Amino acid sequence: MLKEQIAWYIAGPTLGVCVVACRILFNARLGITGGYSELVGKLGRGSFSFDWRGWFALGVAMSGALYLLLNGAARFEGYGWMTRTFEGTGQLWIVPLLVGSGVLIGYGAKLAGGCTSGNGLSGTSSLSPASLAATCTFFGTAIGVATLLEVII
Amino acid sequence: MAAQRFTGALLGVVFGFMLTWSGMVDPDVIRGALLFEEAYLFLFMGSAVATASIGLALVRRFQRRAVLVDQPIGWTTERPQRSHLLGSVIFGVGWGVSQACPGPVAAQVGQGVGWALLTLVGIVIGVRIFLVREAHETEPAVDAPQAQAPTSPAAQRREPVPVGVA
Numbered sequence: 001m002l003k004e005q006i007a008w009y010i011a012g013p014t015l016g017v018c019v020v021a022c023r024i025l026f027n028a029r030l031g032i033t034g035g036y037s038e039l040v041g042k043l044g045r046g047s048f049s050f051d052w053r054g055w056f057a058l059g060v061a062m063s064g065a066l067y068l069l070l071n072g073a074a075r076f077e078g079y080g081w082m083t084r085t086f087e088g089t090g091q092l093w094i095v096p097l098l099v100g101s102g103v104l105i106g107y108g109a110k111l112a113g114g115c116t117s118g119n120g121l122s123g124t125s126s127l128s129p130a131s132l133a134a135t136c137t138f139f140g141t142a143i144g145v146a147t148l149l150e151v152i153i
Numbered sequence: 154m155a156a157q158r159f160t161g162a163l164l165g166v167v168f169g170f171m172l173t174w175s176g177m178v179d180p181d182v183i184r185g186a187l188l189f190e191e192a193y194l195f196l197f198m199g200s201a202v203a204t205a206s207i208g209l210a211l212v213r214r215f216q217r218r219a220v221l222v223d224q225p226i227g228w229t230t231e232r233p234q235r236s237h238l239l240g241s242v243i244f245g246v247g248w249g250v251s252q253a254c255p256g257p258v259a260a261q262v263g264q265g266v267g268w269a270l271l272t273l274v275g276i277v278i279g280v281r282i283f284l285v286r287e288a289h290e291t292e293p294a295v296d297a298p299q300a301q302a303p304t305s306p307a308a309q310r311r312e313p314v315p316v317g318v319a
Contacts, residue, residue: 002174005182008196011175015197016204018168023212025160027219027226032256033280035165040280051154052161052221059165060256064263066166067173074261075173079268080180080252095271097250102258102275103282104247109255110283112240113231116254117168119241120198125205126228133233134241141245146187146252 002071019122029126031118032057033109085153112138157221169260178260180252187249247275 022030035057042050050058068074078084082094109115112134114123120138123131175197176182186194216226231237248254251272253261258276261269 005176005193006171006174008175008193009200011171012197012200013204014171015168015201016206016208018164018171019201019205020208020212021164023209023219023226023228024216025164025219025221026157027222027224027228029228030164030168032168032259036255036259036276036280037284040277041284044281044284050158052157055158055161056165056168057259059162060169060172060259061165061263062162063166063169064173064178064260064265066263067170067260068264074264074266075176076179076181076266079266080184082180083268094268098268098271099275099278101247101251101253102272102277103279104243104275105251105253105255105258105272106247106276106279106281107283108240108242108244108247108279110240110280112237112244115244115256116248117256119237121201121205125202125209126230127206128230130231130233130237134237137238137241138245138248141242142249143187143189145246145249146184149250150188 002067015121016125019125022122026052028053029114029118029122030056031114031122032060033106033115033118035060036106037110081149081153108138160221169256169263172256173260173264178253178257178264183248183252183257187252247279 019030022028035053035055038050038054039057042048042054064074079094079098082097083091086093105115109118112119114120114131114134116138119128119131119134124135172178175193177194177197182191183194185191212226218225244254253269253272255276258269258272262273
């Protein structure tokens with residue numbers, strides 16, 4: 001059962017409920033980048049006393065471990081187009097590509113005030129014009145980049 | 154604080170498990186969506202936003218105080234600023250190339266996907282660069298002239314975003 005893709009009309013509304021729960025419990029916008037920021041900021045000061053945002057991010061990581069435990073394997077193999085395109089020693093290209101993408105993701109999400117969860121999910125459902133603009137922008141950009149990649153590779 | 158941390162982690166487990174089970178952690182699923190080959194991501198996001206919008210509207214109307222923090226429930230919204238758009242373009246390039254975003258990356262690492270460690274390292278570096286730059290820019294400079302109070306309606310509507318919240 002866990003190997004199959006759960007129906008969108010169960011998974012989507014469940015995420016929506018998480019956003020509402022976050023508001024009721026913490027009066028806060030649910031966003032994973034905020035969690036990363038808490039972890040990176042605290043660890044940078046040598047502190048391990050993370051607030052609930054940091055624990056939210058750790059919870060997402062724990063969910064992966066839980067899935068691995070219940071399913072017996074990760075959800076997927078390889079890493080998308082990169083592991084299909086690069087083989088043998090060519091796979092070394094994946095290192096700068098993934099680290100570089102990560103830097104852009106982390107810095108960009110912080111600058112934009114949120115990522116797919118903070119702006120795309122929570123911000124838009126809070127009817128924030130900034131989040132709506134951010135979401136259209138990152139979706140448009142990612143669609144353009146993914147299409148461009150298909151043409152190149 | 155313990156109740157907050159535990160609840161935060163639990164919320165993360167539910168959220169992340171759904172991201173994994175829905176396949177959003179798989180870069181090829183994201184690729185299929187970004188190339189408009191699969192409608193799943195859009196139906197998934199759309200139904201999530203629809204549910205959350207209705208839920209938040211109800212909460213705003215009926216729930217007076219937050220459960221785990223001593224605050225009345227409420228929020229303000231922001232007008233789009235240059236940073237939202239610029240940041241989202243930068244984010245979108247990273248997302249389009251890696252076909253993974255921060256939530257899925259955390260769940261990938263939990264599943265023991267080795268490649269995800271590289272994306273994770275990158276995100277940590279990116280967030281760190283932002284935090285260091287921002288801390289530097291907001292350091293109180295003795296010689297700097299007093300910052301002007303915001304006068305435009307757009308500036309007044311701007312929600313103050315504390316460090317660590319995004």
